[in-house]
Amino acid sequence: MSYLVFARKWRPQTFRDVIAQEHVTKTLRNAIETERIGHAYLFTGPRGVGKTTTARILAKALNCESGPTPDPCMNCEACRRIAAGGHFDVLEIDGASNRGIDEIRDLREKAQYAAAEGGYKIYIIDEVHMLTREAFNALLKILEEPPDRVIFIFATTEPRKVPATILSRCQRFDFRRIPSSVMGKYISDEAGKEGITINADALSLVCRASGGSMRDALSIMDQLVSFSGKDIAGEAVSKLLGLVEADLLADISASVIHSQGASALDLVEDALVRGYSIEELIDALVGFLRNLLLAASGAEKGITDLSDSEIALIEQTASGVSDVHVLNILRLVSGASEQIRTGASPRISLEAALMTASKLGVAFGFEDLPPVTERVAVSAVTADKTAVSKVIHPQEEIDSDGSGATAVIEADTLSNSSVPLNDSNDEDTQEADSSEKEKENSFVKKVSGLFDMIPENR
Ligand SMILES: [Zn+2]
Known part of the structure; x- marks a missing residue:
């Protein structure tokens, strides 16, 4: 058995089989039932949504041996030959390669002869907007005085390029993108x-x-x-x-949200090793963060075209995360995408954006305070006002003494250790915690003037 591509094998054969275009097929069926068949039809819509397929079904419906009928039998000679593209009176013309006046003049002459097999003579012209002006003029002359039992079906993805004089003589059907x-x-x-x-x-x-x-x-x-x-x-x-898997995008996003910049960069490296380009990664990441933003802000209606497991992954990543936090990360990553378009190094732009984004959590207090061991290190930072800017602008050079910024980065490493530093005086530590929290809050207030992104409620 010869191999048939799915697009041909699974092509709908009747009006009932055509999906997502009920507004078109219902009207056409009614027109055939009530014998109100037009001379010219214009099928518009995006590519691959069923325009030519519907044109062929209409041809079958009109020329079926038991027709015209809204339900062509699919068994008679006419139905079978139209389906196979070999019917003498059903002519498919590609407007892109037959766009000149000579082709249309030729068509006009032949259209005068009655259908060889006694039914309708049907011209299906694909990509009709590609015709030249002269060709359209010749076509217009036929449409002005259409021969009996000749039907034109024009298909186009760009109806705006079809002259108004032609449009006004057609019944127009707008095909929709398939959900x-x-x-x-x-x-x-x-x-x-x-x-x-x-x-x-x-x-x-x-x-x-x-x-x-x-x-x-x-x-x-x-x-x-x-x-x-x-x-x-x-x-x-x-x-x-070359699509980036949702798992990887979720891992990178989660690392950034939870202030683990180093881990985000490791994941970028993994992605490159697996063959993705930085551009693919950024585009996919922007798309993922956009969905994350919708989930975090409760506007989940806008999350479309995703499987249940992807939606679950997004909801899980967004859980407990502020929408403002996600918005700022999204801005930084989109910014990297812009920078690349203007000639910046793709990898450095992405890494800098992820690193900067990974500091937002601590800088704005979105992230919980680090565990005790880190707290000591961070408190040293907050005590030192000059170090504040280091936390927010990690891309800046670190001063020669550099203690502040270094302390924060080391804190990441320490948090991996599960051994508590000091078991004996938990209560003291908790007291220390709350005073540290106050310090941290006042720290956030100090830096908040620098940005307009602080949420009112967390
Ligand atoms: Zn038939």
Whole structure:
């Protein structure tokens, strides 16, 4: 058996099979039922959402041996030949490669002859906006006096480039981008019939990468089956499409949120070793932080196109985190993306942004105070006013004595140790804690004037 790509194999064959375009198919079915068939139709919408497919179904509906009927039989000679693209009276023309006046004049002459098989003569012109002005003028002459039983179906992704004189003679149908949920269900149903399993993460990545185009989604599916066989997991999709996995993005974000800059940089290194580019990483990170911001601020409606497990991951990362904190991290990482566009070193820009972002938690008091061992070190810093700026601007050079900034960085290392320094006088320590907290709060107040980002309530 010859190999058929999914886009052809899974192409909808009847109006009922067309997904996400019910507003179009319902109207067309009604028109056929009530015998109000137009001379010219314009199908507009993004690529790969079913315009040409619907045009072919309309052709079948009109030329089926039991037609015109909203439900073509799919078995008669006409239905089968239209489906296979070999019907004598159904002509598909690519507007991009037949855009000149000669082609359209030729078409005009042939359109005068009645349909060879007694039904409708149907011209499907794809990418009609590519025609030249002269060609459009020639086309207009046919539309002004359309021959009997000749129907034009124009498809275009750019209706604005079609002259108003043509538009005004067409019945226009606007096809919509296919929502991820609808596309995901369709793909997993069709894949299931072929014995192909695709997990939810993989499905959501495929839908996201397709940008709402079923044709693109199915072409990704073709590649995936060649790449990983009949069992498709998220990792395979990430690898094939160069998409950064959500786990990695969540780990980097969590490191930054919890003031572990060094660990964030280690994760960046891991990502580069695994073959991602800095640009891919930044774009993915900005997208992840945007979703994190929505989750942290409770505006989760805006989180779309994600699988349940990705949403759970985002909610988990955002749990207990202030939206202002996430917003500031997002600003820094987007800033790095801007810097790269203006020629800055990609890696240094990203690392500097992550490092700076990882200091926000402590600087603004979003992060809980570090454990006792660190507290000693940090209190030395807060006592030294000159060190304050070091905490907020880690990219600045450290003074020769440099004690303040160094102390903070060492505190990160100390926190990894699980051995408590001083077990015997817990109560004393707690008292010390609260006074340290006050100091820390006044420290936050001091620096708050520098920024306009402090939240009113934490
Ligand atoms: Zn038929």
